[in-house]
Amino acid sequence: LKEEARSLIQAAHDPEKLKQLRVKYLGKKGELTGVLRGMKDLSPEERPVVGSLANEVRSQLEQWMEAKERQISEALLEERLKAEAVDVTLPAHPRPFGGIHPLSAITEEIEDIFIGMGFEVAEGPEVEWDSYNFEALNFPKEHPARDMQDSFYITSDILLRTHTSPVQVHAMEEREGQVPVKVICPGKVYRRDDDDATHSHQFAQVEGLVVDRGISMGELHGTLEAFAEKMFAMELETRLRPSYFPFTEPSVEMDISCVQCGGNGCGMCKHTGWIEILGAGMVHPRVLEGAGYDSERYTGFAFGMGLERIALLKYGIDDIRQFYTNDLKFLRQFQSL
Ligand code: PHE
Numbered sequence: 001l002k003e004e005a006r007s008l009i010q011a012a013h014d015p016e017k018l019k020q021l022r023v024k025y026l027g028k029k030g031e032l033t034g035v036l037r038g039m040k041d042l043s044p045e046e047r048p049v050v051g052s053l054a055n056e057v058r059s060q061l062e063q064w065m066e067a068k069e070r071q072i073s074e075a076l077l078e079e080r081l082k083a084e085a086v087d088v089t090l091p092a093h094p095r096p097f098g099g100i101h102p103l104s105a106i107t108e109e110i111e112d113i114f115i116g117m118g119f120e121v122a123e124g125p126e127v128e129w130d131s132y133n134f135e136a137l138n139f140p141k142e143h144p145a146r147d148m149q150d151s152f153y154i155t156s157d158i159l160l161r162t163h164t165s166p167v168q169v170h171a172m173e174e175r176e177g178q179v180p181v182k183v184i185c186p187g188k189v190y191r192r193d194d195d196d197a198t199h200s201h202q203f204a205q206v207e208g209l210v211v212d213r214g215i216s217m218g219e220l221h222g223t224l225e226a227f228a229e230k231m232f233a234m235e236l237e238t239r240l241r242p243s244y245f246p247f248t249e250p251s252v253e254m255d256i257s258c259v260q261c262g263g264n265g266c267g268m269c270k271h272t273g274w275i276e277i278l279g280a281g282m283v284h285p286r287v288l289e290g291a292g293y294d295s296e297r298y299t300g301f302a303f304g305m306g307l308e309r310i311a312l313l314k315y316g317i318d319d320i321r322q323f324y325t326n327d328l329k330f331l332r333q334f335q336s337l
Helices: 002-011 015-026 031-041 046-084 102-116 144-148 166-175 217-231 285-290 307-315 328-334
Strands: 127-129 153-155 158-160 181-190 202-212 238-245 248-257 274-283 299-306
Touching: 002 015, 002 046, 015 031, 015 046, 031 046, 102 181, 102 202, 102 217, 102 307, 102 328, 166 181, 166 202, 166 285, 202 217, 202 307, 217 238, 217 248, 217 274, 217 299, 238 274, 248 299, 274 285, 274 307, 299 307
Parallel strands: none
Antiparallel strands: 127 158, 153 158, 181 202, 202 299, 238 248, 248 274, 274 299
């Protein structure tokens, strides 16, 4: 019996077969169990002999079965590992990589520069009340300055914001008269323009606002000059020219020496040596008061710039529509940003 069991166990190659053998020999009705049961018919002298022999065989069989069981499960594992093996040396299927859109890259860069100067980033709604877009910024109804900004109206008092300046008002209101206010507000703006190389009905601006005690034009100029030098990564000249915006007084526009020719005159600056990059000024007292700031105690400066214009200058792009038409050949040039 022992020899027969041994060769059968040896020959077993799957767990099912082994289970059957366990039943065959060691189960309730198994052959070895039968031998032990039959002991009652033996003489008292034979019993211990047969008993110990049977027990010996039993533990021997159990040992063999256990060993075999281990062998089988190892073999199965081996087989599975082989079947599931991945060949890591096979070449991968190339996947197209996305990239950061140049306008997003510019926005982040501008944010980083101003955050470095202690500004916070604020956002406001693109669908705006007329009262925030114009009224609170000192463009009264029927004010001719409204003609400066042809607008997309949704109702008679709701429109797509024409500039990011209304975020100034939201930012001041949120701070409830607390100083300092030091925010920049990037975002999309909309104007009724026919799209061409230099106009787009949707474009992006970054607004800046500082309100505190004793803020002067000097801070405005210094901040913007530091910004421009960081942005274009070069030393450059800046100049402020008088201008007009209803929400600033005095109002200026800032030019930088041409980033292309260094101010010597080239096609890019139309041979003037200067390029305009933003509008700015001292926040109009009426705007401060309207947003809950005492204009006797506090002054502030504000500025606003078109992001596309900054990107055009920085990357030497000649058509604003490139930013919105998603031509991959154009976009791929900025993949490393
Ligand atoms: N909002 C102005 C524009 O759209 C820019 C500006 C912002 C000017 C802040 C002065 C102060 O042209």
